[in-house]
Amino acid sequence: MNTATIPLPERIRPRTLDEVIGQRKLIGPGGSLRMAVASGRLPSMILWGPPGVGKTTLALLLAEAVKRPFVALSAINAGVKEIRDVLARPSGMFPPVVFIDEIHRFNKGQQDALLGAVEKGQITLIGATTENPSFEVNGALLSRCQVYVLEALDRNDLVQLVDRALQHDAVLKQRPVRIDQYDALLRLSGGDGRKLLNLLELVVLNHIGTDELVVTDEYVTTVAQQNIARYDKSGEQHYDIISAFIKSLRGSDPNAALYWMARMLVAGEDPVFIARRMVILASEDIGNANPTALIMATEAMQAIRVIGMPEGRIILSQVAVYLATSPKSNASYVAIDAAMALAEKTAHLPVPLHLRNAPTKLMKQLDYGKGYQYAHDYNGNFSQQNYLPDELEGHKLYEPGQNPRENDIRKTLHAWWGDWYGY
Structure with missing residues (x-):
């Protein structure tokens, strides 16, 4: 395969744990995962963290470090049959590491299909999720896994990622590049390392000519506006649009709320994520002004999980309109924050x-x-x-x-x- 056709994040994917940028608390000297690898005993685990922090890479490197077969599945595409096919494969002397990306998208039946294999030691499960596993992974499976929280990459990590790509990637090294300003690269990638590398490659390859490319915030912004989609589920637009949706509900505007919700659904946003945010709003912004709002929102979240899309959009629409047109009160929200602040000051009483x-x-x-x-x-x-x-x-x-x-x-x-x- 032509190297240039492989995406930059894959071309410079770390080959050892020492090459991983970030997550030093887990894989640095004395880190819990580093110690597990040193002992040769890798537990089943859930890697919980924001997009683009290296969950997939870390899973692969952990399997290689303990010399285990590695099988990767995506929760978007894999069903119970695919899981059982993996479990039926001969594993040799050591159980394979089965990596499941976006494990929060697995339903109860799919998660139950893994449970027996994890219990019997037939596999070492590594699940990756951007969602709180307490809510999205069933209790029986979660109790058999260690949960490791991956931290967002900080500015130094992201700058190091850019510099390493320019220094070591064979494709980018063919072009003279100097980074004068990093802010736009970091802002538009939203802390997502994968998105940052894709944006960097786009910026560099957009430059035509043999003269040195000087990367500035203005240049990056111009290239990004010309080439990057207006909504990314893991990027800045994701947070901006969900913010607009919640503020429209809080502001009692059902028309705006439906518009922003439609923007998310058209872009492929997880409907359960939207429903969960409405559950929070029902208590935070409506509360006892209309207690039925919380019941409606909670039932909607459960119904979405059962029905799925595209029919789920009707349920989301009904509840969004209901919440937007409900009387509003944040009295309980203000009260618990005040109570917790008072409790911290007076815990001695x-x-x-x-x-x-x-x-x-x-x-x-x-x-x-x-x-x-x-x-x-x-x-x-x-x-x-x-x-x-x-x-x-x-x-x-x-x-x-x-x-x-x-x-x-x-x-x-x-x-x-x-x-x-x-x-």
Whole structure:
């Protein structure tokens, strides 16, 4: 194959762990993965990190370092049959390393197909994901894997990646190049090493002539605008468009919300990602102004997982319109942040005696639970008493929002607590 037709990220892919840029906490001296390799015992694992930080490369190098066969599958294309075909192959003396990219896209049946093989030691699983594995990998499989968090490449890492490509890639070395400014390269690649290298190659090969190419931010921006698609699921447009979508929902504009959501769907965005963000918004920006919003958003996320696309777009549309047209309140969001800040400052305060548990005779003798007023023994199932540490008595954290439902909550709190909390 003509070397020039191979993408730059593949041409300069590291050949050993020492050549990997970044992730020194894991593969540097004393790093957990470095120590695993040294022992020859590679555990099944999930590599969780942002796009373009080298998850695939790291998986391949780990397999090579412990001299294991390496099999790569993509969760986008592989089904249960493909998984079983891999498991049926003779593995020789050592179990193969089976790498599954985007493992968060596997459904429960596909993940269950891996579980038995991992349990029996038939394979060493390495799954790669950009999504929180706590949400996307079923508990049984997750409990049998170590989770390693890969850090985003910092500026020094990305600059080093560019410089190494210019110094060592045979194709780029044929052209005289000087980097005067890195900012546009780094900004447009959004911290994604693969995208950065593809952009660098585009910039260099766009230059016609034999004179030296001086790379500036202006030149990079011009080339990028002419050649790069306006939406990239792993890049800057991804974050800009999801931000516009959420702000449109928060701002009660269903038309804009549907437009930005359609932009994501047309570009191939994961519908579960969109649904998950709506679940967060339903609590953060609507909350008790309309508690049904959280139920709707959560059910939508589950329905999307079952139904998939293209029908899932209808569910997403229904819920987006519902959220956009719901009354808004961030009162609970503000309250928990205030409560956590207060908790950090006052973690030394004891629990008042009347609120303490008293399961033993000694504790009762020490007045644990003494004076506690059991709410159900009182009219209206309510008795006014202090539930905070004594030093924080009357400290209000929750202020109901200005909407019909929370106005009703405010009236109830006023009837219960009056001047105690200032409602």
